[in-house]
Amino acid sequence: MRLVKLIANLGYGSRKEIQTAIKNGWVTDRDGNTLKATSQTPHEDILFDDEPLDPAPGMVLAMNKPLGYTCSTNDQGKLVYDLLPDRYRMRKPVLSTIGRLDKETSGLLLFTDDGTFLHKVISPKANVGKVYEVTLDRPMKGNETALFASGEMMLESEDKPLKPAMLEVLDDTHARVILHEGRYHQVRRMFAATGNHVTNLSRTQIGGLSLGCLEDGQWRMLDEADKARIFEG
Structure with missing residues (x-):
């Protein structure tokens, strides 16, 4: 048996x-x-x-999540699990996303059925950075870089300041943001606090692991070198 x-x-x-x-x-x-x-x-x-056979428990996947997909197994509409083989939903232990991207955010999304690995990636002690490419509705004011890096920025309805985040201004309405925490809709809310609005948001890197050549909806299995790369950089 x-x-x-x-x-x-x-x-x-x-x-x-x-x-x-x-x-x-x-x-x-x-x-x-x-x-x-x-x-x-x-x-x-x-x-x-x-x-x-598919890999034994301990499997880690990377996906380029398209816009319009939800990180859930049972919500209405299009789900990220629809882009994987049907049997992956039935695995035991369960295949879970490592963190989430909201429906209107695209980019690098990780999955695993290894709970220990999942918690290692999201643990504050691991200090794994996440890189986002941002398009804004209007030009930045010029004080955003210092504000994001201050460690004193507060979001609406929260009582704990954000950890310092790095902002690289690419042009007036495009930026790259690196976070070391994952609060609800954090990048969008950070720019909203400056009076701006994010019109497009994509995660391109987690730790030292980049999105690479994955097209929208494509995914790949990570090997040991890939998994180690997550904790680099």
């Missing part, structure tokens, strides 16, 4: 469905030998319907 539980937990079907798949000969090893429920075959050598 170990093989049945393994494949079912990867989201390929219920245990009953996986038992049927094994009986039908759909689960084999790399040499084409049909496996049984009692087979003790290494994960990396198991094929389901002639395709290698």
Whole structure:
């Protein structure tokens, strides 16, 4: 039954469905030998319907989240999970986003089924920076860089100042912002506090990991070097 539980937990079907798949000969090893429920075959050598199994728990994905998608498993409308294989929603442990991007924000979004890794990334102790590209409705006033970096900036309805953030002015209405915390709609609210409005927002980097060549809606599996890069920079 170990093989049945393994494949079912990867989201390929219920245990009953996986038992049927094994009986039908759909689960084999790399040499084409049909496996049984009692087979003790290494994960990396198991094929389901002639395709290698998805990675074991500990999987980390990077996606270029498009505009209009919500970071949820069950909200109305378009969900980021719609862009992944259906079985990924059924994995145990659950595949979760590492932080969120709101519906009107695009860019780099991470997923994992490793709770320890998730909390390591979002922990304040890790001090992982997040880089955002911003387009504004009107020209900046000129004092935003100093204000964002002050460590004294307060957001409406909050009683704790923001951590210092770096603002790089690209031109009058375009900027790059680096945050080391993740409050609700933080970048939008920071510019709103200066009397400006964000018209386009995209996250391009988390730690030392950049969006790279991923197009809208594309995703890729991260290897160990990629995961380590998140904690660099």
